[in-house]
Amino acid sequence: MAGPSIEFDGVGLVLGSTTILEQVSFGVAAGSIHCVVGANGGGKTSLIRALLGQMPHTGRITLNWQDNRVIGYVPQTLDFDRSLPVTVLDFMAMATQRRPVFLGMSGKQREQIARRLAELGLADRMHARLGSLSGGERQRVLLAQALIPEPGLLVLDEPATGLDLAGRDILERTITGFARAGGTVVWINHDIVQVGEIADRLTYINRRVLLDGAPREVLASGVAAQLFPTLGLVQRGAA
Amino acid sequence: MEALYDIPRQFIIGLAETGKIHYTFSYAFVVNGFLCAFVIGPLLGGIGTMVVAKRMAFFSQAVGNAALTGVAIGVIIGESYTAPYLSMFSFCLLFGLVLNFARNRTKMSSDTLIGVFLSISLAIGATALLWVSAKVNTHILDTVMFGSILTVNDTDMNVLLVTALLAAVTALPLYNQMLLASLNPSLAHVRGVRVNLLEYVFVLLLTILTVACVKIVGAVLVEALLLIPAAAARNLNRSIRGFVLWSIVFSTVSCLVGIYAPMRWDLPVPSGGAIILTAAAIFLVSMVVRMLLPRYREASF
Numbered sequence: 001m002a003g004p005s006i007e008f009d010g011v012g013l014v015l016g017s018t019t020i021l022e023q024v025s026f027g028v029a030a031g032s033i034h035c036v037v038g039a040n041g042g043g044k045t046s047l048i049r050a051l052l053g054q055m056p057h058t059g060r061i062t063l064n065w066q067d068n069r070v071i072g073y074v075p076q077t078l079d080f081d082r083s084l085p086v087t088v089l090d091f092m093a094m095a096t097q098r099r100p101v102f103l104g105m106s107g108k109q110r111e112q113i114a115r116r117l118a119e120l121g122l123a124d125r126m127h128a129r130l131g132s133l134s135g136g137e138r139q140r141v142l143l144a145q146a147l148i149p150e151p152g153l154l155v156l157d158e159p160a161t162g163l164d165l166a167g168r169d170i171l172e173r174t175i176t177g178f179a180r181a182g183g184t185v186v187w188i189n190h191d192i193v194q195v196g197e198i199a200d201r202l203t204y205i206n207r208r209v210l211l212d213g214a215p216r217e218v219l220a221s222g223v224a225a226q227l228f229p230t231l232g233l234v235q236r237g238a239a
Numbered sequence: 240m241e242a243l244y245d246i247p248r249q250f251i252i253g254l255a256e257t258g259k260i261h262y263t264f265s266y267a268f269v270v271n272g273f274l275c276a277f278v279i280g281p282l283l284g285g286i287g288t289m290v291v292a293k294r295m296a297f298f299s300q301a302v303g304n305a306a307l308t309g310v311a312i313g314v315i316i317g318e319s320y321t322a323p324y325l326s327m328f329s330f331c332l333l334f335g336l337v338l339n340f341a342r343n344r345t346k347m348s349s350d351t352l353i354g355v356f357l358s359i360s361l362a363i364g365a366t367a368l369l370w371v372s373a374k375v376n377t378h379i380l381d382t383v384m385f386g387s388i389l390t391v392n393d394t395d396m397n398v399l400l401v402t403a404l405l406a407a408v409t410a411l412p413l414y415n416q417m418l419l420a421s422l423n424p425s426l427a428h429v430r431g432v433r434v435n436l437l438e439y440v441f442v443l444l445l446t447i448l449t450v451a452c453v454k455i456v457g458a459v460l461v462e463a464l465l466l467i468p469a470a471a472a473r474n475l476n477r478s479i480r481g482f483v484l485w486s487i488v489f490s491t492v493s494c495l496v497g498i499y500a501p502m503r504w505d506l507p508v509p510s511g512g513a514i515i516l517t518a519a520a521i522f523l524v525s526m527v528v529r530m531l532l533p534r535y536r537e538a539s540f
Contacts, residue, residue, distance in 0.1 A: 054428055073429040080422045084292055085473055085482040091422075093415070094479075095430060100414040102483040129477050142426075155429075 002066035003152040003184030005030040006051070010059035013046055019207060020046045021057070026212045030066065032200040033175065033185040035215075037192065042206040044188045045076070048157055051186065068152030068183075074142045076157040082131030088141055089113065089126045095145040116144040121170050136167040143174065154178055156187045160194065172198055192219070192228050241393050243400075244274060263502045272388035272498040272510065275396060275455050278403045280491025283461070286410060286448060287469035287490065288483050289441070293421040296466050297350055298338070301357040302445050303462030305334040308364030310383050310458060314371045320380060321390055324398065327383075327458065328450045334360055335442040343435065386457030386511025388498055395454045402451035406444055417441060418479075455494070457511030464490060467518040474525040475535060493518035 006028040013021040021043045028034040038044050049055040052073065080086075086094075092113045093101045105113075117126055120140040125133065133141065139159050146154060154175070160168055176198055179185050189195050195202055196215045204211035204218070204227060211218045211227065219228075248270045255264035263269050290299050309330030313323025338356045342349055371377060382390050410417075420427040420434045427434055445465075452461045468489035469482075476482045497514025500506060506513070529535040 049425065052425070052429055054425060071429055073426055075423050075426050078422050081292075081294060083473070085476040085478055086292075087478045090479045094419050095415075095426070098412065098415065100411055101418070102414075102480045104480070127478075145426075 001068050001150055001152060002182045003030050003068065003154075004063045004065045005184070006064070006153075006186070007062040008047070008051075008059070009062070011047065011050060011061060012058040013043070013050060013055060021050070021205075022208050024059070024205065024209055026203050026209055028184060028186055029200065030064070030184055031179060031182045033179045033187060033198055034201045034203065035187050035189045035195045035199040036203050036205060037189060037195060038205040038210075044205055045157060047205060048155055048186070048188060052155065063153070066152065068150070070149055070151040070153075072146030072151030072154045074139070074146045074154070074156040074159045076159075078130070078138065078142070080130070084129075084131060086130045087127050088117065088122065088130060088133070091130050091141060092117070092145055092148070096148045112148060113144075116147055117141070120144050120174060121166070134164075136163040139163055140167060140170065143171065147174075147178070152183060154183055154185045154187075156185070156189075158188050158190060160189065160191055168194070244271070244393060244396055247274060261503065263499070268389055268391060269498070269502055271391045271396060272455060273495065275388075275391060275399055276491065276494035276498055278399055279452050279455055279464075280494045281487045282403050282406060283448065283452065283464045284468050284472075284487035284490030285483060286406065286444060287465040287467075288472070288479075288486050289410070289414070289417055290445075290465050291469040291473055292418055293441070295441075296462075297353050299445050299462045299465055301338065301353050301360070302331055302335045302442070303449050303459060304357060305331045305360045305364075306449055306453065306458030306461075307384065308334075308360050308367060310380060311364050311367035311371050314375060314380070315367055320375055321382060322395070322454070323383070324450055324453075327453065328446065331446040331449055332443065335446050336439065339438055339442050343438070381509070382457075383453060384457050384459050384511075385509040386453070386455050386460065386514070388455060388510045391454050399451045399455075402447050406448060409440065410444060413437060413440065455498070455510060456514055457509065460511040460515050463515045464493065464518060467515065467522050468493060471518070471522040471525040474522075474529040489518065489521050493521065 008024050008026050011021055011024040024047060036044050036047065046055055050057040051061055052071070090101050093105045093109070096113070097105055097109055099105065114126065117123055120143060122137065122140055122144065125137060130138065130141070143159055159171060163171060172194070175185055175187070196219055199215050201213065202211065202215045202218050203209055211221070248267060251264050251270045252267065254260045255262055290296055306327050309327035310323050312330055313326030314320045316326060318326055334356065338353065342352055345352065368377060416427065416432040417437055419430065420432050420437055424434045449458065449461045456464050469486040471489050472482050472485035476485055493514050496517040498510050501508045501510065501513050
């Protein structure tokens with residue numbers, strides 16, 4: 001499962017009269033966990049959508065694919081009517097098979113879905129309604145669907161939002177395991193402590209790239225202390 | 240194609256004439272209505288789940304009401320006033336496509352935009368009907384508006400059958416994709432779904448269904464049959480399988496009862512009205528069951 005390397009080269013995006021992204025250039029190494037951080041409204045999600053081919057942009061985004069060209073995507077939220085009769089299994093089938101979900105699924109498909117859900121601590125929630133899950137459980141379901149079929153590139157848009165401690169551990173373990181197996185991860189993440197712990201590289205974006213490098217070096221810089229006001233508290237707490 | 244209908248039709252009429260089933264079924268038009276119900280029920284019940292899931296009830300209602308204007312325009316330009324298929328289809332399609340285009344291109348909320356388009360469409364329809372009233376007795380149009388099985392002929396059944404097959408061939412392979420796109424368009428796009436194209440395909444489906452079911456349910460009430468059985472099924476199910484299957488059952492039962500009951504008991508109700516009232520009764524029961532039984536209340540917050 002060798003993931004791609006990615007090159008963002010002078011990427012720009014203007015919507016109406018608002019400049020969202022301006023000359024954004026950085027690289028994502030194959031098989032690494034690359035976290036994108038930044039202020040709200042700084043263009044992170046737009047950059048991800050440009051990467052996924054959903055946003056017109058200037059500049060160039062190059063994906064140097066190897067053997068696996070599948071992209072797994074974990075969106076920030078699902079916009080749906082909570083009382084809709086859709087179980088977790090229904091949602092997984094809907095996302096991963098062509099056969100209409102109300103006609104059931106093959107044994108092999110069901111087994112694969114059950115395995116993924118179990119890995120993410122959701123074995124007993126397979127038949128629960130999607131609307132009855134907690135925010136953290138729903139995020140783990142979204143991660144589970146992104147891993148079927150096995151992707152080469154995993155793109156996550158703030159999946160840790162709403163996760164409890166146990167859910168956060170499962171998420172980190174799954175993502176680091178995925179990267180260790182050769183997959184590439186691009187992860188929008190607000191949790192700077194988590195970024196410091198598991199990212200191979202960090203890029204801070206606020207319309208432009210303000211910081212880019214290994215988390216240990218970047219977070220030790222003076223600019224980082226200004227950009228992350230809570231960083232000093234976190235570091236003092238850790239010491 | 241008529242032979243396809245003649246075999247079951249003659250069989251059922253034969254049963255009625257020998258007293259094995261109620262004599263009402265010895266009339267060919269009643270049997271025609273029943274045959275249509277077995278096509279319309281599953282068709283609208285199945286597609287209706289998509290309307291509910293995509294939260295497009297108001298949209299589909301607007302497309303249905305646009306049929307009123309289509310009928311009036313059809314009569315003005317000289318189409319048959321008992322089956323103005325071409326004008327109805329053209330106007331509903333134009334209405335649906337322009338509305339969907341505007342919805343994609345403006346930042347206005349969906350319900351506001353639909354309300355504006357619906358008002359415009361009804362205003363044109365009312366104006367056109369005024370002209371029509373000078374040419375024909377507008378009561379004749381009641382059959383198109385509210386349904387009448389008395390006028391269902393083999394041509395109508397052909398239109399319905401072809402439409403049903405077309406809808407099934409289109410909707411079945413796209414069902415998961417449409418549903419996923421309604422939950423998260425970005426996720427659907429990553430999984431290879433052409434989200435915008437599917438929106439238009441769905442509008443096309445709704446339009447075709449409206450036109451095809453017009454004789455039985457009536458132009459104005461077709462969309463109610465898309466919505467109510469699915470809404471009732473949603474009240475009582477926790478999985479998509481149950482949702483779709485019960486929606487189909489409720490829709491089919493509504494059609495059968497709505498066609499049979501007025502004939503059997505001489506009720507002065509058009510078939511469309513009776514069908515929708517039956518569906519509404521099922522919906523009310525489903526609501527009461529949901530309120531009274533805790534197992535159905537999960538996730539209703």
